[in-house]
Amino acid sequence: MIIFDSVTKNYPGGYVALDGINLEIAPGEMVVLSGHSGAGKSTLLKLIPAFERPSSGIVQINGQNVSSLSRRAIPYVRRNIGVVLQETRLLFDRSISDNILLPLVINGHPPGEAGRRVSAALERVGLAGREKEFPAGLSGGEQQRVAIARAFVNRPSILIADEPTAHLDPAYASEIAGLFGSFNEAGVTVLVATHDISLFRYWSPRQIILDHGRILTEQ
Amino acid sequence: MLNWLYLHFRAFVLALKRLGKQPFGTLLSALVMGIALALPAGGYVLLDNVSALARGVSGAPEISIFLNNDVDFAQIEAVRRNLENVPHLADFRFVSRDEALKQLEESGLGDVLGGIPANPLPDAFIVTLQSDDPELFEVLKAEMKDWPDVAHVQLDSAWVKRLAALLELARTMMLALSVLLGFALVIVTFNTVRLQILTQKNEIEVSRLLGATDRFIRRPFYWFGGLQGVLGGLIALGAVWGGIEALREPVAKVAEAYGVMISLSGPDWRESLALVGIAAALGWLGTAI
Incomplete structure (x- = not known):
């Protein structure tokens, strides 16, 4: 369960990114956040893995208040949350498999098991057999698929994605949306911030539209 | 425990790769460390040789x-x-x-x-x-x-005592020089690692996003500093041995002219190990600060 309780986020200079957000997301739910640029979608997502802290209010993940966690405790929360960003943030000097392996190494998985998980993740995103290739040789869509594989290889219970289909052509964007849908079907809580809700309509997600840091409508 | 060793092994391999990626920079840094270490190390070896000579010549007072x-x-x-x-x-x-x-x-x-x-x-x-x-x-x-x-x-025994006092003074000065150069080496390593951190900024940020702890992120840098120290130590050792080999014949000729038997000796395996170990520790310390 993800709970936002009266969450406000102010940035220096007086800019209010989120203004008193109250939101509950049940385990296994799929939520699509939309709204114009600067509506607060990205900020809301960033509060979940504690990339940022709220100015006031509480963010709870499975009963744990992540807004007041110590700096040392935050990494352990992040290991249970898969994150996909608009920029893939892949390491271009490492092979595809090494990129996907990184969260498993961080989480302390033994090499044998980690190798099996990497192969399974690559197969899931349709890149089986391309382990040794480097990200620079992949298309934008393929790079995003590697980023998604890296996000779920740790089998997180929550997957958040910030504009994962931006800059992709419609065919690739549909594929990526399909991947998120399939994860949700497997029981993962999925939160996606997007400008294009239609891509996810097939999975009938809960749609939340943000405007100036507030929840405008919810369906 | 096994996982901890595995993580250190990975960090070690990663540090080796990073060193190998910039061979020229690595060599330059190691040379700076090596030369700075060779000065006090060579001084100590020289003092050891002079002490041994004094002991051999004087015998009991x-x-x-x-x-x-x-x-x-x-x-x-x-x-x-x-x-x-x-x-x-x-x-x-x-x-x-x-x-x-x-x-x-x-x-x-x-x-x-x-x-x-x-x-x-x-x-x-x-x-x-x-x-x-x-x-x-x-x-x-x-x-x-x-x-x-x-x-x-x-x-x-009077001249031996005076020599011993001079050697003691020289040792103290050498110790001061070692501390000073050791401090300089820590700063050199700190600066090299700082540049490494800037180079690896993206990797560090991605690792943080994926839940890496500070310890996980720092581990390869510790190995990087330590390995650079080892390289510097080995260069210093080579410089000291090179110096001894270069001096061996001229010193023997001078000694022969005075009717004295002198055989220069370099650091033994314990001293060599200590030199490399100290260099690695200084590299590690440079990363820690």
Whole structure:
């Protein structure tokens, strides 16, 4: 369960990114956040893995208040949350498999098991057999698929994605949306911030539209 | 435990790769460390050699009692009796003037007496004590000087003591130099690692996003600093050995000219290991700050 309780986020200079957000997301739910640029979608997502802290209010993940966690405790929360960003943030000097392996190494998985998980993740995103290739040789869509594989290889219970289909052509964007849908079907809580809700309509997600840091409508 | 070792192994391999990616930069940094380490290390080795030489030449501290030139057998025996009554005496031996002359000739310095028709050397007693207390030596010297038929009393250990004091001073200065250069090395490593951190900024940020702890992120940098230290230590070791090999022949020639046997020795395996270990520790420390 993800709970936002009266969450406000102010940035220096007086800019209010989120203004008193109250939101509950049940385990296994799929939520699509939309709204114009600067509506607060990205900020809301960033509060979940504690990339940022709220100015006031509480963010709870499975009963744990992540807004007041110590700096040392935050990494352990992040290991249970898969994150996909608009920029893939892949390491271009490492092979595809090494990129996907990184969260498993961080989480302390033994090499044998980690190798099996990497192969399974690559197969899931349709890149089986391309382990040794480097990200620079992949298309934008393929790079995003590697980023998604890296996000779920740790089998997180929550997957958040910030504009994962931006800059992709419609065919690739549909594929990526399909991947998120399939994860949700497997029981993962999925939160996606997007400008294009239609891509996810097939999975009938809960749609939340943000405007100036507030929840405008919810369906 | 096994996982902890695996993480260190990965960090070690990653650090090796990072070092290998910038061979020129790595070599330059290692050279800076190596030269800075070679200075105090070479100094210590030199001091060790001089100390060993001093020990070899001096042996146990002695008192030489030179008698007047015209002493007869009875007067020599009187001095011998005096010596037998001296407390704390370990041993003494009589060196006749003829024997002294023979020893001088055997040492290759006989030429200095070439123009003198008669043997100018005096009869002497060489005395060793049970104690090496400098004060006791001074007291005995003063006492022996007043004995009849004694021309001169000389403490043979005096120059060794002065040398030992000089060596001690040099050691202290070398220690100060080592601390200073060690500090410089820590700063050099700190700067190299700081540049590495800037180069690996993206990787660090991605690792943080994926839940890496500070320890996980720092581990490869610790290995990086440590490995750079090891490289620097090995270069320093090579420089010290190179210096010794270069000096071995000239020093041997000088020593031969003075009729002394000198064999320069480099650091043994324990000292070599300590040098590399200290270098690695300095590299590690440079990363830690």
